[in-house]
Structure formats: structure tokens, C-alpha cells
Amino acid sequence: MKAAVLHNVGDDKLDVRDDVTTTAVGAGKVRIRIKATGVCHSDLSAMNGTIPVAVPAVLGHEGAGEIVEVGAGVTSLAEGDHVVVCWSPQCGACKECVNGQPQLCMAYMINAFSDAHFMFDGTTPTFGMAGAGTFAEEVILLEQGAVKIDPDIPYDIASLLGCGVMTGVGAAINAGKIEPGSSVVVFGCGGVGISVIQGARIAGAATILAVDMVEAKLGWAKQFGATHAVTPDQLPDALRELTGGSGFDYAFEVVGRSQTIKAAYSATRRGGTTVVVGVGRAEDMVELSAFDLFYDEKNLRGTYYGSANIRRDFPRLLALWRSGQLDLERMITRRLALDDINDAFGALSAGDVIRQVITFD
Ligand code: PAD
Numbered sequence: 001m002k003a004a005v006l007h008n009v010g011d012d013k014l015d016v017r018d019d020v021t022t023t024a025v026g027a028g029k030v031r032i033r034i035k036a037t038g039v040c041h042s043d044l045s046a047m048n049g050t051i052p053v054a055v056p057a058v059l060g061h062e063g064a065g066e067i068v069e070v071g072a073g074v075t076s077l078a079e080g081d082h083v084v085v086c087w088s089p090q091c092g093a094c095k096e097c098v099n100g101q102p103q104l105c106m107a108y109m110i111n112a113f114s115d116a117h118f119m120f121d122g123t124t125p126t127f128g129m130a131g132a133g134t135f136a137e138e139v140i141l142l143e144q145g146a147v148k149i150d151p152d153i154p155y156d157i158a159s160l161l162g163c164g165v166m167t168g169v170g171a172a173i174n175a176g177k178i179e180p181g182s183s184v185v186v187f188g189c190g191g192v193g194i195s196v197i198q199g200a201r202i203a204g205a206a207t208i209l210a211v212d213m214v215e216a217k218l219g220w221a222k223q224f225g226a227t228h229a230v231t232p233d234q235l236p237d238a239l240r241e242l243t244g245g246s247g248f249d250y251a252f253e254v255v256g257r258s259q260t261i262k263a264a265y266s267a268t269r270r271g272g273t274t275v276v277v278g279v280g281r282a283e284d285m286v287e288l289s290a291f292d293l294f295y296d297e298k299n300l301r302g303t304y305y306g307s308a309n310i311r312r313d314f315p316r317l318l319a320l321w322r323s324g325q326l327d328l329e330r331m332i333t334r335r336l337a338l339d340d341i342n343d344a345f346g347a348l349s350a351g352d353v354i355r356q357v358i359t360f361d
């Protein structure tokens with residue numbers, strides 16, 4: 001089958017090849033025929049070493065497809081089921097899962113770095129990004145990593161839930177816990193940032209300021225619920241105008257850099273909340289004033305996978321989509337084939353798109 005392989009961290013292109021195979025399904029696992037997969041900035045971050053990945057690896061972690069085979073002992077899924085791929089499966093039984101932080105479940109983390117579900121060349125064991133690897137016609141996944149959805153949901157729409165939309169809307173609702181009538185600023189308006197903006201709108205924020213240096217993103221941000229949109233150099237004026245200089249109730253960093261994390265922290269009002277959604281490099285240090293941390297009493301937190309409880313939140317997101325409150329259709333700026341994956345990374349780097357979805361039919 002066809003799949004896009006990263007041979008070495010640091011390569012600037014994926015190798016789209018036809019000689020990739022999967023291992024046998026195995027107990028507790030399923031085989032999924034991928035129908036659609038979004039291209040997320042985290043795929044680019046796996047290529048450039050920001051996010052750790054075992055290589056060689058099939059990248060891609062935001063997918064949806066159909067179950068074509070189930071392994072022994074699989075009870076919750078059957079052949080023909082439509083599913084969203086979850087790159088961070090939740091066991092439901094560990095301390096984190098039962099204490100209300102299932103997004104931090106570590107039960108299957110090791111699988112991503114130890115189970116090579118693919119092979120190319122007939123001989124070379126190949127990993128899947130975060131245990132997934134959706135830039136492939138088929139993947140083998142743990143049962144817990146496939147969440148069943150209604151069959152009428154289009155696969156391209158469903159694929160977005162797997163990462164960007166769950167992360168962004170979850171950041172707004174689960175991590176930020178945005179209150180109605182509040183003020184919000186969002187740094188970075190890619191697929192994840194636009195999802196934060198939609199989450200803030202759904203939560204009832206009165207003011208939503210989008211910040212991005214790409215002009216086209218500012219127009220898009222307004223279409224998805226931002227009440228105002230500015231470039232980074234216009235932020236000081238907007239902050240004065242919209243908050244009287246005191247800062248926003250909530251600030252979201254959706255870029256993944258220390259510089260924007262500091263900007264988001266600074267733009268948060270005393271007692272407000274800063275949420276770091278972007279994934280930065282391990283060595284990129286954020287310097288904060290020890291006095292300000294005390295004096296301003298801001299809440300600074302990260303969010304992993306939108307702090308999601310996937311079996312609760314995927315149905316909620318789909319209910320919001322069905323009711324017209326969560327716009328997923330317009331988030332898909334571009335559809336393309338797996339052969340064009342490297343072109344997709346070019347467009348993503350240039351900031352030309354909200355989300356690109358690779359379809360397989
Ligand atoms: P994207 O590349 O589509 O969007 C990033 C946006 O940030 C672009 O529109 C850029 O123009 C904009 N940008 C860059 N620099 C600045 C700046 N200095 N000021 C304002 N805007 C800027 O990426 P994405 O939306 O796919 O992902 C965004 C981040 O979220 C990225 O770091 C990704 O790795 C991370 C992510 N986190 C999780 C998680 O679990 N926390 C999950 C998925 C993605």
C-alpha cells in the first residue's frame with residue numbers, strides 16, 4: 001500500500017512509497033482503512049525534531065476511516081464501523097483516567113515508540129507517529145485509539161476531530177474553562193487556533209481577539225468567531241482599546257514558541273488564565289519574572305490534546321457540529337492526495353491554509 005515515510009528527523013520531505021505494508025492485526029487491535037487525514041503542524045514538528053518520533057515513521061495523526069479487520073479480544077468495534085483515530089488513547093482505568101485527567105493517561109504511550117506497525121521494502125520495521133501514522137492507506141491501531149462515530153458523518157469532517165479541533169475547542173472549554181461574557185486573545189490562527197476561537201465563541205466569550213502575522217488568517221479568524229483581529233505589532237493598541245490596558249481574561253498561545261508564550265502571558269489580566277496549546281522545542285526556555293508570578297496571580301497552564309476525555313468530548317464536538325455551532329466544513333481550505341503531501345507542508349509553513357485534508361478515494 002501507499003504511505004508517507006519520514007526516514008530521518010531533520011528530513012524536509014516525506015518519502016511517498018508504494019511498498020509499505022502493515023503487521024498482522026494482533027490481539028486488542030484493529031485495522032483501519034484511512035479515508036481522510038488532516039495535516040497538522042505537529043507533523044511538521046515531528047520532521048524538524050520539535051516533537052520526538054521514532055524513525056523510520058509513517059507520519060499523520062489526525063485521521064478517520066473504516067474498520068476493515070478486528071483482532072482477537074476486541075469487543076467495542078466491528079468490521080464496517082466508522083472511527084476517528086485518537087493519537088493518545090485513554091485506558092479508562094489508570095489513576096489519571098479515573099481522576100478526571102484521562103488526557104494524561106500513559107498506559108499506551110510506550111506503544112508509540114516500541115510497536116512498529118508498518119514495514120517498507122519488505123524488511124524495514126517502521127513506526128507510526130504517536131502510535132498512529134495516518135498518512136497511509138491502512139493503519140493498525142489499539143482498540144482504545146479508535147472512537148466509533150455515526151456512519152453519516154463525512155470522513156473529512158471526522159478526521160479534524162482527531163487532533164486540531166479536539167485540541168483547540170478542548171483548550172477553550174476544558175483547559176481554559178472560558179466563562180460567558182469574558183475577553184479572550186488567541187495567538188496563532190492555524191487549524192488549532194481557529195478551533196480555539198470557535199471554542200471561545202461556543203463558550204460565550206464577548207470579546208475574541210485573534211493575533212496572527214498572516215493577513216488572510218485575520219479575515220478567516222473573524223469568519224469563525226473572532227470579534228477583532230490584528231497583527232502582532234497592533235496588539236498593544238488592541239489591548240488598550242478592548243481591555244482598557246488591564247489585559248484579557250484568557251490568553252491562548254497556539255504557535256509553540258517562548259516568544260509568543262511570553263506575549264500571551266503579558267496580555268493576560270491579573271488573575272486571568274494563560275493556556276499554552278502550541279508545542280515548542282524542549283530547549284526553548286520561557287523566562288518569567290519571579291515577582292510577577294506572585295504579584296499578578298495569573299494561572300499559567302499547558303493543555304495536552306485539549307485536556308480531552310475523548311469518549312465524552314468527540315460526541316460533544318459532533319453534537320455542536322450537527323447543531324451548526326461548530327463549523328468544520330469551512331476549516332478545510334484544501335483537499336489533496338497523499339502524493340501531494342510535501343506540497344501540503346509547503347502551504348502549511350507559508351500560512352496559506354487553515355486545514356488541509358488528504359483524502360484517499
Ligand atoms: P499552523 O501552522 O496551522 O498555525 C500556526 C499559526 O501561527 C499560523 O497561522 C502562523 O501564521 C501563526 N504564527 C506564527 N508565528 C506567530 C506569531 N509570532 N504571532 C502570531 N501568530 C503566529 O499550526 P496548527 O494550528 O496546526 O498548530 C498550532 C500549534 O499547536 C503547533 O505548535 C502544534 O504543534 C500545536 C498542537 N498542540 C497540540 C496539543 O496537544 N497541545 C495538539 C495539536 C497541535
Ligand code: ZN
Pocket residue numbers: 040041042043061062163164
Ligand atoms: Zn495534531
